[in-house]
Amino acid sequence: MALIKDGKLVTDPFVDASGPEALPPTGPVLVTYDQWQAERAALLARGTPLGIRLHSDQPPELIAADLRHFALVALEFPKFRDGRAYSYARLLRERYGFTGELRAVGDVLLEQLFFMLRTGFDAFDVQGADPLGSYRTALGDLSVWYQPTGDGRPTAMQLRRKH
Amino acid sequence: MYRYDGFDAKFVAERAAQFRRQVTRRLAGELTEDQFRPLRLMNGLYLQLHAYMLRVNVPYGTLSSKQMRTFAHVARTYDKGFGHFTTRQNIQYNWIKLEQAPDIIKELANAEITSIQSSGNCVRNITSDQYAGCAKDELSDPRIYCELLRQYSFLHPEFSYLPRKFKIAVTGSPNDRAAVAVHDIGLRMHRNEQDEIGFEVLVGGGLGRTPYIGQTIRNWLAPEDLLSYVEAILRVYNMQGRRDNIHKARIKIIVNQMGIDKYRELVDKEWEFTKNGALKVPDDEIERIRAYFAPPAYERLQDLTAELAVARKADRAFDRWLRGNVIEHKVPGYAIVNVSLKAPGRVPGDITADKMDAVADIADKYSFGEIRVSHRQNLVLVDVKQSDLQQLWRELFALELATPNLGLLSDIICCPGLDYCALANARAIPIAQDISHAFSDLDELQRIGHFTINISGCMNACGHHHVGHIGILGVDKRGEEYFQLTLGGSSDQQASLGDRLGPGLPQAEVPGAIRKIVDTFLKRREHEERFIDTYRRVGIEPFKEAVYGSESQAA
Numbered sequence: 001m002a003l004i005k006d007g008k009l010v011t012d013p014f015v016d017a018s019g020p021e022a023l024p025p026t027g028p029v030l031v032t033y034d035q036w037q038a039e040r041a042a043l044l045a046r047g048t049p050l051g052i053r054l055h056s057d058q059p060p061e062l063i064a065a066d067l068r069h070f071a072l073v074a075l076e077f078p079k080f081r082d083g084r085a086y087s088y089a090r091l092l093r094e095r096y097g098f099t100g101e102l103r104a105v106g107d108v109l110l111e112q113l114f115f116m117l118r119t120g121f122d123a124f125d126v127q128g129a130d131p132l133g134s135y136r137t138a139l140g141d142l143s144v145w146y147q148p149t150g151d152g153r154p155t156a157m158q159l160r161r162k163h
Numbered sequence: 164m165y166r167y168d169g170f171d172a173k174f175v176a177e178r179a180a181q182f183r184r185q186v187t188r189r190l191a192g193e194l195t196e197d198q199f200r201p202l203r204l205m206n207g208l209y210l211q212l213h214a215y216m217l218r219v220n221v222p223y224g225t226l227s228s229k230q231m232r233t234f235a236h237v238a239r240t241y242d243k244g245f246g247h248f249t250t251r252q253n254i255q256y257n258w259i260k261l262e263q264a265p266d267i268i269k270e271l272a273n274a275e276i277t278s279i280q281s282s283g284n285c286v287r288n289i290t291s292d293q294y295a296g297c298a299k300d301e302l303s304d305p306r307i308y309c310e311l312l313r314q315y316s317f318l319h320p321e322f323s324y325l326p327r328k329f330k331i332a333v334t335g336s337p338n339d340r341a342a343v344a345v346h347d348i349g350l351r352m353h354r355n356e357q358d359e360i361g362f363e364v365l366v367g368g369g370l371g372r373t374p375y376i377g378q379t380i381r382n383w384l385a386p387e388d389l390l391s392y393v394e395a396i397l398r399v400y401n402m403q404g405r406r407d408n409i410h411k412a413r414i415k416i417i418v419n420q421m422g423i424d425k426y427r428e429l430v431d432k433e434w435e436f437t438k439n440g441a442l443k444v445p446d447d448e449i450e451r452i453r454a455y456f457a458p459p460a461y462e463r464l465q466d467l468t469a470e471l472a473v474a475r476k477a478d479r480a481f482d483r484w485l486r487g488n489v490i491e492h493k494v495p496g497y498a499i500v501n502v503s504l505k506a507p508g509r510v511p512g513d514i515t516a517d518k519m520d521a522v523a524d525i526a527d528k529y530s531f532g533e534i535r536v537s538h539r540q541n542l543v544l545v546d547v548k549q550s551d552l553q554q555l556w557r558e559l560f561a562l563e564l565a566t567p568n569l570g571l572l573s574d575i576i577c578c579p580g581l582d583y584c585a586l587a588n589a590r591a592i593p594i595a596q597d598i599s600h601a602f603s604d605l606d607e608l609q610r611i612g613h614f615t616i617n618i619s620g621c622m623n624a625c626g627h628h629h630v631g632h633i634g635i636l637g638v639d640k641r642g643e644e645y646f647q648l649t650l651g652g653s654s655d656q657q658a659s660l661g662d663r664l665g666p667g668l669p670q671a672e673v674p675g676a677i678r679k680i681v682d683t684f685l686k687r688r689e690h691e692e693r694f695i696d697t698y699r700r701v702g703i704e705p706f707k708e709a710v711y712g713s714e715s716q717a718a
């Protein structure tokens with residue numbers, strides 16, 4: 001597993017604390033929505049960057065009011081066919097104004113990277129022998145877009161109207 | 164018709180190259196079949212019983228003669244010399260090799276044709292009225308909005324992994340020839356009190372194993388709001404649609420579970436945020452697209468009623484064809500000509516490469532080089548001069564494309580069924596062939612009048628059996644093929660789902676049962692009633708009795 005953030009391979013500063021292991025005493029952690037609900041005060045008291053991981057049946061509305069506390073929101077693709085997180089990502093960016101790291105986790109395939117980028121993800125948990133190479137190939141696949149999303153890439157319609 | 168500009172051309176070229184890379188990765192074993200499946204499906208490539216099947220879009224049913232020749236070329240070069248037009252205004256090739264699929268897709272892209280999203284859990288080919296732009300009863304040309312939606316839906320980053328497939332149909336005429344009520348979204352154009360054109364929006368229609376007629380979610384939608392409103396419907400569906408059960412994943416299920424009022428409330432809430440955003444369609448974009456659909460250079464002509472009457476008197480076969488397959492055009496002196504792909508004993512919707520080329524030549528000669536595909540699996544030449552009709556008829560007749568049975572009993576819709584389809588329970592094609600043989604007497608067909616028979620090889624209902632006046636559904640009874648009949652379905656502006664007639668019948672008994680139903684209808688018919696009207700008046704009982712005998716009523 002490798003993490004690509006803003007187009008670069010990086011080491012994940014967040015410790016995934018969503019499993020049974022105890023929270024590390026310090027440093028950035030990634031927790032589940034349930035943990036956030038149960039241990040909100042303690043998590044905030046740590047004073048270190050906080051990430052939250054949402055399952056595909058947990059819409060971002062659940063955390064809309066708390067977003068300022070999170071440096072990272074990780075949205076899960078339990079199967080690549082489950083496309084709910086594309087909508088969640090757009091809502092987080094375009095409606096709730098989340099500007100932190102938006103990470104795709106789970107069954108994240110090369111072929112979906114561009115859809116993810118366009119809906120607002122900027123970080124990807126990816127697999128494979130050459131994740132960065134695959135990432136770059138996927139980025140180069142297409143250069144024409146028909147749909148306006150929050151990423152600001154101009155659509156074909158907008159470009160046509162400029163001429 | 165619409166022509167690609169630089170953006171569209173680049174898009175399909177890039178997409179074709181991407182698909183080639185995906186196929187290469189699959190053939191090299193870098194992608195598992197499970198990972199590859201959604202990628203090939205989103206390019207229209209299915210794995211069927213005998214080979215790969217490629218489904219290619221005919222956006223809203225409009226084709227140029229050049230594109231038809233490309234279809235012929237693909238049929239000849241990569242398939243067995245024919246193609247099959249479907250109820251979704253697509254063409255399917257049944258004998259495709261995976262290794263060749265990237266070449267086909269590239270050749271299609273060069274002719275401005277794609278197979279993008281002809282399958283997969285995404286927005287499928289946008290369908291419409293096959294007479295769009297030419298029909299006398301049309302308010303405004305629906306293809307402009309279809310084209311807007313086509314572009315909007317292609318590789319939508321948010322909606323490429325919906326819970327299930329999503330079909331949108333648009334009609335610009337009060338007489339619905341696009342079956343919009345049985346689509347996930349149906350758009351019906353009409354005028355509001357201010358005399359502005361807009362859409363009634365239906366949602367949640369669909370066939371398959373749980374058929375529903377769409378319900379009105381919005382009475383009137385301004386064209387400039389079309390995309391933002393469709394996006395709101397799609398977003399609610401993407402987030403709320405069921406992901407746990409493929410048979411319950413279509414939007415119709417969620418709409419009917421929560422009720423149309425609740426669904427509308429969610430959509431409106433969503434739409435509040437987006438309706439004045441980047442998706443608002445500027446007038447100039449609508450006009451830009453409209454310009455592509457500007458009427459061809461019609462000559463100033465007069466209707467040739469008198470001349471045609473003379474020709475009809477002199478030639479009974481021409482008369483019959485004219486009455487059956489030719490429809491009034493909005494421009495005087497022109498006519499809309501339906502090209503029947505339903506000659507007796509033929510496979511409905513199938514056409515050979517040679518005939519595709521011939522139709523392309525005919526379209527160049529007589530109809531401004533344009534061809535339409537109808538959801539009832541026929542072709543249409545929409546702009547024929549009335550003075551050319553007789554000569555055109557002779558040419559079509561020689562090609563066996565002039566069977567005068569449009570809208571009559573032998574104009575059967577039929578899915579590929581077990582002859583090709585991996586999901587089928589039963590062979591649908593032989594049933595269609597048997598029926599069209601049994602009812603090949605043209606006088607009789609005309610006497611019976613308007614009649615639709617729709618056949619599906621399984622409950623996925625690609626043959627729209629629920630909305631046929633007679634629907635025929637292939638079922639599997641302990642390993643044997645049986646056929647379940649329904650009566651009273653309709654897909655027009657008074658859409659209805661058929662009622663089950665009784666237990667399934669073996670193949671050999673189906674034509675006889677149809678015969679009994681028709682005889683009963685003719686006995687019960689009042690005046691010149693259509694079958695569907697008689698059925699709605701007298702109900703199912705007389706037909707049940709005719710097919711199953713009177714003891715069935717006691718049982």
Ligand code: SF4
Binds near residue numbers: 622626
């Ligand atoms: S209705 Fe069934 S048999 Fe017919 S094409 Fe569709 S899936 Fe195949």
